[in-house]
Amino acid sequence: MAFLAAVVSLLAQTVDKTTFAPIGKGLVYGLAAIGPGIGIGIIFGKAIEAVARQPEARGQVTTMMYIGFALAEALALFGFVLFFILG
């Protein structure tokens, strides 16, 4: 930890603050997309399983699938908006 702190303080002294700004901006959206990506995958996978088990429930399953998808997707889009706020 002490070594890490030393490296960070050295970087803070030697490197201009704006040097790593683009990397940070890129990371914001990339990191924000991981969780929703997994979540959306699970939502659609489960919906397909549900429809395969009970094809007559397709309408209800699809509706709920889109609601879940929208809620998960919003998190990724927050990262996308934050990207512009930082830039």
Next chain:
Amino acid sequence: MTTTTATMETAVPPKKKKLPRILAVVAISVGIVYLVDAIVGFGPKTFEAPTVGELFEFKPIFTVGGFDVTFPTIVMFSVTALLILFFVRAFSKPTLVPKGTQNVAEAGVEFIRENIAIATIGPEGASWVPFLTAIFFWVFLNNFMSILPGVQFPVTSRMSYPVTLAITSWVVFNVVGIRKQGFFKYFKNIMLPPGVPPGINVLLAIIELFSTVIVRPITLSVRLFANMVAGHMILGVLFIASSVFIAGNALGHVGFIAPFGLSIALMALELFVIAMQAFIFTILTAVYIGGALHPEH
């Protein structure tokens, strides 16, 4: 025997003709590109990714009573007028057997009624069909301006439009909930869902209130806005890239097919996103109204 060979012979030549036809289409498109290049001339010869300001900010065209009227405003009002005209034309003289515009409008309204209103709110959702129909078609058409040649700007990618819509829907579902359940009972039902042990109750009450009153309108507007911004930016970058390719050397005149073809394909994807965002906005509004009408017991 002779008949089969005859049919085979007639069946084969069109396949061979396809290649010259494709070549002719390519030659004509390249010719058009050269012609446009010679007459108008294409933009910059080096590629620079467009900034947000370039893509989304417009200078006011004229001012009405202190309000600046920009390009998106004009598009939005034309779309709204078009929508009103369409529905007035469709339902002013309804006939039992629908045809023409009435047929199209009825298909749309029935889709909203069956798949959104009744599916999420329940049987009394039928009385919410006009509101949801208006939201769905307004959002869909304004999103659709994103890929309509000549306009190519999604009105909903300006934050004020989704925010206004989200506030409308927020006011509607809160007012509906308060009118149906009473002020204190409505907030009690939001904050204290049944079947939660007493200790966690307090924590959950704060989270639920926060998510219903603050997070819902924000996510509703940001979802629509961010999707449209992302789609418009991708299309903008690709179209500018193809324009730069054409403005370059002779190799670029062929190479521009890659970004141009990709952007056409992405326009198809964009159409899907447009329809889905309109659907999601409408269905979430319906879900919120349904939640305000039927609290969990």
